[in-house]
Amino acid sequence: MKFETFEAGRWVPQYQYKSFSPVTVNHEWSWEDPQINTLLERASRALAELDAFTLIVPDVDLFIQMHITKEANNSSRIEGTQTEMDEAVLDSSQLAPEKRDDWQEVQNYVQAINEAVEELERLPLSNRLLKHTHAILMQGVRGEHKSPGELRVRHRGLN
Structure with missing residues (x-):
């Protein structure tokens, strides 16, 4: 197949939408x-x-887990989370109470990534997988009452 002329797919008309x-x-x-x-x-x-x-790292799984935690910590900062990397790896009981909400957001992110990777063994990348992952992200944190695990509905007349 010629790379320069490759098209990733096509839009197929469905009932009232295209996929x-x-x-x-x-x-x-x-x-x-x-x-x-x-x-x-x-x-x-x-x-x-x-x-x-991977041949020189003593525990590849721990190395990957630390990178996931670092990514979760960095990504959560976009939402205003103030957890530091050293706090992200602690147990919640070791944190000051005012730090626990931010810590939980990072933990949810780590759990969401890990579960999504596991689910990709059984499920395709799909709305179902994305919704499930989003529901994990929102458990017990800011925004948990804003339809976790659901797609936003765009109302007519709004941009």
Whole structure:
């Protein structure tokens, strides 16, 4: 399949909406742009370095979990959460009471990522999976009463 002319799928009319139907990507690929070769070589090298790194890390699962926690902490800051990385790895009983709400948001994020990755073994990337993941994110935190696990409904006349 020619990379430069690839189309990811098409919009299929349904009842009162359209859905996107992706095409499969497990084809033999070809391309004319030499820059793609350079990018593929860089990606392959980065993957090889990551693979080699797993050989020297004593506990790869812990390493991955710490990166998930770091991502959760950084992402939660967008929402105004003030948990530091060292606090994010503590038990809630070790935190000052005023820090526990922010800490819980980070913990929900970690749980949501972990469960979503597990669910991807059984489910496709779908609204069902996204809704479930969002419901986990919102458990017991700010915004928990704002339809967790549901898509926003856009009302007519509103942008």
